[in-house]
Amino acid sequence: MTHALGFTEEDLRRLAGARSFERGLGYLPAVSRLDIGDAVITATVDGTDAYEVELTEGEDGGLTGWCDCPYGQEGNFCKHCVAVGLTVLGQAESVPQQRSAAASRTRLLDTWLESRTREELLGLVQEQLAGDRDLRRRLELRAATAGEDTGIVRERILSLLDTRPFARYGYVEYADARAYGQQAAEAVTALRALTATGRAAEAVEVAREALRVLGRTYGEIDDSDGLIGDVATGLAEAHLKACRTGRPDQAETAEWLVGHLLHDLNDATDMDLFDYREVLGEPGLARARELVVAAWRANPKGWAEKLLMERLLKADGGSVDALVAVHAADLAPNGHTHLVIARELEAAGRAAEALEWAERGLREAVSDWGPDDELVTFVCERYAGAGRLADAAAVRRKLLWTRPSLAAYQHLRTAARAADAWERIERDGALEVLKAAAQPDNGRWYGGSALVDALMDDADLEAAWQAASDGYADQRQWLALADRIRDQRPADALTVYLRWIEPLRKQTGDSVYERMAELLLSARACHHTLGTEAEFATYLTALRVDQKRKRKLMATLDQHGL
Structure with a gap:
């Protein structure tokens, strides 16, 4: 259509x-x-x-x-x-x-x-094969899968996954990943064909080797478009299909599968043990459980071991305490693992224990890493739900002292207002924390300060202006503040706009010219409020004369009616 x-x-x-x-x-x-x-x-x-x-x-x-x-x-x-x-x-x-x-x-x-005869079609295909090596290679592989020589199929499949022809600098760059992905996809087709032609046992073995080869090289490919990831998924699906058809030895399959899942090679495929439940049967699953538990006990902090053990417990309906033990063996320094444990316990109806674990996470979090924002939110929401509003504010206050920021200030403000303690108790101390965290330098302080941002967020523009004048503001904050006060204090705002126009005179580029036009429009608005439009016209004329060689700037000013 x-x-x-x-x-x-x-x-x-x-x-x-x-x-x-x-x-x-x-x-x-x-x-x-x-x-x-x-x-x-x-x-x-x-x-x-x-x-x-x-x-x-x-x-x-x-x-x-x-x-x-x-x-x-x-x-x-x-x-x-x-x-x-x-x-x-x-x-x-x-x-x-x-x-x-x-x-x-x-x-x-x-x-x-x-309408063509067999001979005519064969002639056309052979004509194309003579000039298209890629097509010839693909058809050779399909011919091999239809034959009896699995060795040839294996060789061709592995050659399709070879990245060397595409890795000009030892790495398959984005520009070459598309062509490599199209070639590698033929390996998936060939594996499926092996299974479909009654050679599932051979397909299992070749698929394992193909997964190993792609897993080794996947980290050396720019797969921004996900094409190679699709190939990896296709190889995993072809392997599973071959296993379901060929019914390989269950214990041996469990040993290979667990070994693959514990290895970095699985990063490309993201295979799941329990997709193989039917293939493994109870004997294979029992062997898999034995191997997973042994691997986790040997390396309880290993990422793959921990993830697989967690998956095993959940799939088997294991106890919450066993799952907590898996997580507790490797607690993240920012408290995130404590949060995972707390959520598991809460889902099991053990809310008091959940809160204890979350509070422990706050206590044990390393200052350079945490505490995790979600963990803080979890604790504060439970405190608020229990009517412990002052405790929630205390958590937020401690976090502001530890990591002063606008977000921490805003969270403390929300919690303290809920406890009716913001203006009376918390605000002045919070502002002092932000002030102490900044280093003023007579207006040259780079990066601004959370102090000025917090005062503007409070709409306390007089205090924000004073803090900026004391050296706590950068260019972004000065301009944001000027925009906020322009209607009430046009003369002060005008001073800011003119100050930041000056350095732009020495710069070039489309973005610079657009920025200058924006500032000039703001300056013109201030002059309008002050009733000094003639003064602005004189300033603008002088600026145009000074910058007349910048034709793009002149065009930009014209576009903005300046």
């Missing part, structure tokens, strides 16, 4: 960004060999080289673009993609007809191929 376009010029601008979009306009005449299919659009764009572009419209209306230019291979929606997209939009009215014509050509080709 054909359909109209699902994207607009604004979509292209959003995907590419302003710079690439504008550059794409200049490549409209360079678009050739445009082919508009039902969901995929392909074309060639002549630039430094002849680049192949592919635009794909998703079922949800989203648009993705791929181009083999260097910028496109980094995953960007490049200027060549923009040019193709704009070219298609320029002929949007004819798109349904073009898609209908493409479908007709496909049907015509199918009909023609169906």
Whole structure:
């Protein structure tokens, strides 16, 4: 079924960004060999080289673009993609007809191929094989899987997973990951074919080796698009399917599976022991439990051992106390493990013990690491639910002293207000903590201070202005404060805007010019409130004369009516 376009010029601008979009306009005449299919659009764009572009419209209306230019291979929606997209939009009215014509050509080709004799089709295939090594390799593998020589199949599958031809610097970069992923996907197809042709036992062994090979190299591949992860998942599924069909030895399968799950090689596949419940049967599961428990006891702090033991206990309906023991063997320094334990206990209806573990997490958290924010929230919510509002405020106060920040101040304010103790007891001390944590330097203090942010968050603008004047504010805070006081204290705000315009005179770039225009508009608003528009006009004229060689700046000011 054909359909109209699902994207607009604004979509292209959003995907590419302003710079690439504008550059794409200049490549409209360079678009050739445009082919508009039902969901995929392909074309060639002549630039430094002849680049192949592919635009794909998703079922949800989203648009993705791929181009083999260097910028496109980094995953960007490049200027060549923009040019193709704009070219298609320029002929949007004819798109349904073009898609209908493409479908007709496909049907015509199918009909023609169906009418060829076996010899003619064989000749066409051999002609393609002579010029396409990748196609030849894929078909050789399919031929091998249909034959009897498993050794050849194994060799071809492992060669498909070999990253060396794609690793130019010992690493498969993003630009090469797509091609590698397409090749590696053939290994999954071959494994499935082995099982389908009655050689499931061989498929199990080859799949294990393929998983080991991909697991070793997965960390050396830029898999930003997840293509290689899909291959890894496919290999794991092919292995499970082969096991279900071939019924390998249950105890031996359990030993291999647990060993794989405990090894870093499983990072690529994320296999689950209990997906194999049917394959292992009770004898295999018993062996797996024995191995998992032994591994955890030998290394209770091991991440994989701990995760597998936890999974085993949950799947088997083990006791909460046993699960707590697994977690308690390796407590995170930020208290997060205490929180995990608390949640398990609370889910089991043991709320008092849960709170004890959470409180212990607060006490034992190492200052450089914690306490974990979620742990703090857990404790404070339980205190509040029990009416212990002062205790909740005390937790928040201690956290502010330990790690002064705007967020800590806000949390303490909320808790103290609930306890009716903010203005009377907590606020002055909290502000002193923030003040003591900052290091003023006559307005040159970089990064600002939580003190100024907190005062602005309280809408105490007079105190915020004083703190800024005492050296506790950076540029961001000065400008934010100026915006807040502009209507009531336009002269003070104007001083801030003019101060930050000056250094921009010596800088260049589109973002600089936009920032200068924003500040000038704010300055003009102050002059308007003060009734000194003529003074602003004189200032702006002088600035334009001083900056007249910056043509882009002049254009930016014109666009903003300055």
